[in-house]
Amino acid sequence: MKKAGSTTAKRRLLSGNEAIALGAWEAGVRYAAAYPGTPSTEILPALAQYAGVKAEWSSNEKTALDSVIGASFAGGRALAVMKHVGVNVAADSLMSLSYTGVGAGLVLVSADDPGAFSSQNEQDNRHYARFGKFPCLEPSDSQEAKDFTAFAFELSERFDTPVMVRSTTRVSHSKSPVEVSMPEEPRQWETLPPFEREPHKYVMIPAHARRRHPEVEKRMEALADYAESCPLNRVVWGDKRVGVISDGMAYQYVREVFAGFSFLKLGLVHPLPEQMIQDFASEVDTLVVVEELDPFIEEQIRALGLDVIGKGDTAEVFPTTGELTLARVRRAALQAGLPVEEEAEAPRETAVDLSIPARPPALCPGCPHRSVYFNLRKLKLLVSGDIGCYAIGVLPPFEEMDMLISMGASIGMAHGAKQAGCPDDVVATIGDSTFFHTGLPELANTIYNQGSTCTLILDNRTTAMTGGQEHPGTGVTLQGEPGYQIDIEAVVQAMGVEDLWVVDALDVEGVEEAIREAVAVDDRPSVVYVRGECVFVPGYQRRPVAMVDQEVCNGCGFCFRVGCPAILKSEEVDERTGRPKAKIDPLLCTGCTVCLQVCPRSAIYQTEEQEA
Amino acid sequence: METITNFLFVGVGGQGILTASDIAASVGLAAGYEAKKSEIHGFSQRGGVVESHVRWGEAVGAPTAEKGTVDFLIALEILESARWGAWLRPGAAVLINRQRIAPMTVTVGDAVYPGDEEILEAVRARTDDVTLVDALVIAEQLGNSRMTNTVILGALSTRLDVDPETWLSVIEQRVPPKYVAPNRKAFQEGRRAVS
Numbered sequence: 051m052k053k054a055g056s057t058t059a060k061r062r063l064l065s066g067n068e069a070i071a072l073g074a075w076e077a078g079v080r081y082a083a084a085y086p087g088t089p090s091t092e093i094l095p096a097l098a099q100y101a102g103v104k105a106e107w108s109s110n111e112k113t114a115l116d117s118v119i120g121a122s123f124a125g126g127r128a129l130a131v132m133k134h135v136g137v138n139v140a141a142d143s144l145m146s147l148s149y150t151g152v153g154a155g156l157v158l159v160s161a162d163d164p165g166a167f168s169s170q171n172e173q174d175n176r177h178y179a180r181f182g183k184f185p186c187l188e189p190s191d192s193q194e195a196k197d198f199t200a201f202a203f204e205l206s207e208r209f210d211t212p213v214m215v216r217s218t219t220r221v222s223h224s225k226s227p228v229e230v231s232m233p234e235e236p237r238q239w240e241t242l243p244p245f246e247r248e249p250h251k252y253v254m255i256p257a258h259a260r261r262r263h264p265e266v267e268k269r270m271e272a273l274a275d276y277a278e279s280c281p282l283n284r285v286v287w288g289d290k291r292v293g294v295i296s297d298g299m300a301y302q303y304v305r306e307v308f309a310g311f312s313f314l315k316l317g318l319v320h321p322l323p324e325q326m327i328q329d330f331a332s333e334v335d336t337l338v339v340v341e342e343l344d345p346f347i348e349e350q351i352r353a354l355g356l357d358v359i360g361k362g363d364t365a366e367v368f369p370t371t372g373e374l375t376l377a378r379v380r381r382a383a384l385q386a387g388l389p390v391e392e393e394a395e396a397p398r399e400t401a402v403d404l405s406i407p408a409r410p411p412a413l414c415p416g417c418p419h420r421s422v423y424f425n426l427r428k429l430k431l432l433v434s435g436d437i438g439c440y441a442i443g444v445l446p447p448f449e450e451m452d453m454l455i456s457m458g459a460s461i462g463m464a465h466g467a468k469q470a471g472c473p474d475d476v477v478a479t480i481g482d483s484t485f486f487h488t489g490l491p492e493l494a495n496t497i498y499n500q501g502s503t504c505t506l507i508l509d510n511r512t513t514a515m516t517g518g519q520e521h522p523g524t525g526v527t528l529q530g531e532p533g534y535q536i537d538i539e540a541v542v543q544a545m546g547v548e549d550l551w552v553v554d555a556l557d558v559e560g561v562e563e564a565i566r567e568a569v570a571v572d573d574r575p576s577v578v579y580v581r582g583e584c585v586f587v588p589g590y591q592r593r594p595v596a597m598v599d600q601e602v603c604n605g606c607g608f609c610f611r612v613g614c615p616a617i618l619k620s621e622e623v624d625e626r627t628g629r630p631k632a633k634i635d636p637l638l639c640t641g642c643t644v645c646l647q648v649c650p651r652s653a654i655y656q657t658e659e660q661e662a
Numbered sequence: 663m664e665t666i667t668n669f670l671f672v673g674v675g676g677q678g679i680l681t682a683s684d685i686a687a688s689v690g691l692a693a694g695y696e697a698k699k700s701e702i703h704g705f706s707q708r709g710g711v712v713e714s715h716v717r718w719g720e721a722v723g724a725p726t727a728e729k730g731t732v733d734f735l736i737a738l739e740i741l742e743s744a745r746w747g748a749w750l751r752p753g754a755a756v757l758i759n760r761q762r763i764a765p766m767t768v769t770v771g772d773a774v775y776p777g778d779e780e781i782l783e784a785v786r787a788r789t790d791d792v793t794l795v796d797a798l799v800i801a802e803q804l805g806n807s808r809m810t811n812t813v814i815l816g817a818l819s820t821r822l823d824v825d826p827e828t829w830l831s832v833i834e835q836r837v838p839p840k841y842v843a844p845n846r847k848a849f850q851e852g853r854r855a856v857s
Contacts, residue, residue, distance in 0.1 A: 063697065224698060224726075225725075302725070304723075306723040376726070394728060404744055404776055404780060405776070406745050407772075409710050409711045409765035409766075617769060618764055619768070619769060619771070
């Protein structure tokens, strides 16, 4: 991959995700694959803009990593991108990839979510690097996100190893200045040379795996030596009364809270530069480690026999749970008696006691999941849920989800509950993208074992929660070009489900009837395929808005139970019931008619086309 | 790092908060500061609160400010101006778009949306520098409610020592060509509304 000779340099504000994409491209990545997941989602769309790289949405994270492994073995630099829990899905291949090593450079971006802003847990994926025995780099801003990603490809080839770049929500979704120098001539796509066969390296049968394992151990030793001189680890000397070791976004908080003191900023967090740490510790009076989530660095430093203030052996100083913030780092430092500045003076205390209503997430106006959760609440079923916007079904006004744990798990959990003898009627709810992700093998299992659960596949024609990405069911590629569209209905039938109902998501009674009938099938699996369209799908057709006839509405409040942000309480109160009447915000309403269908007094009507 | 200016943009999903904060951060960079910005996307944002931090300074570490250090709170929704009161620095400026968006908790009757005066009283209890802008109304009069955020940026620009042309050139880069002229107008109207 040769860079074009002439470049134009300028400083731009980029998100960490945009910077990772740029770094990968500058390193000459040929192939990139990802499954969308917050906070990693924006990396692939950013990379797809560049010429000379093949970037794809994969059906799940394991498929993404497997494809990237093939690309690397074939001699092309390759990038796999996923959120932290996605690495769990890909871990089967990742652990043995450590044994095979790579062909051309292979980089795995793991975007962790401390604070669980948009995730089911806040696991610390630095452990994967130690567990799998490969290096892990941690950028702390967008410039580093670009530089470290490019560097990771070099490291991968030099040490014949996969390299993990660990980002976090705050790195991925913050913008900071990046020196951008784009070659003026776009890179051309070139075919690779023929595959170089090396079965002892790339075919992990037991005999080969046993021979590769010592290579992995040797590699880690070499990397540990290299860590001591790695340019990504650096010392910033200041006041030596306190020396702070930190990594990733934690470094940015530390820089401000411990301004003026000494820092050891780690960019390569596995393996750690032990001698560098020893030397740094010997120069400072008090050694502090500040890192987000687990005491990953701290425990290894303690194992070196060094005394350190961190998350502590017993009493926690710096928190192990949740995202760090300037305030949390400062408070912990003060609590530990460290010489940092006091917290900012609070603004003058308010004597006004204002109760501020919470603003929990809600299904959008027009959301095709609304009719399903409205009916599930009505039917009082045991609901096994999955990852996606429909997880909002657990919140008011539906409160109709009883379990949710990971991608695709709804079908297996429902099946197991029933097989174990749960007397309730059990349904699984799973979205279209999630169905292709890991729902397929789970449904195969239920069908094979003739489980009696009902699976509701909620198809909204997109991967909605992460912002509307394409998937095998939409048949459109990452670049917006035609791919092949897999028909969910045909797949379910081909797998052997005879009891299949296909319903329109906006037909409230139709959805209810289908669920009732499907749940009544109690000796074999059934599927209700609910088809609708997310309001954010390009080309979504709004229909004439609904309005409330104030003469007819008596404020019964039934329409509020569909949980639509467009339905409001009006100022007008019904004289007889004393309850506020409903009104509809015409700017928010999409004309889905779900409220109109459930109103017991037929007080809601759809305006004519010309009024809309 | 004494010289950092902290902005906090708050409101409800869909109000253009991320675009507004993106523009403010880019203006900071164009004006010669180190600038960072940060926000959260994803699950919590479906109809929920949106907050976006912007920081300008000679050296900026964290992309998010600390409670009690925000210099400018820009609330695209009036109730949200009260939610973030504890983040203000003493004497901070608060700019509020007079628009009410009822959360689901209010719609279903679990909570009551306070009156405008009650909300403003709570904000004024924190700082005297509170400016109410009819940004939504102004944007609608200019033909597009989606320019509400540009109007409020115009109002904000009067409080900062950066050439309005710098703001306008960043806005021009951010909006599609056919919306450049109306957005210029919206920005200028925002400036006029508070002068």
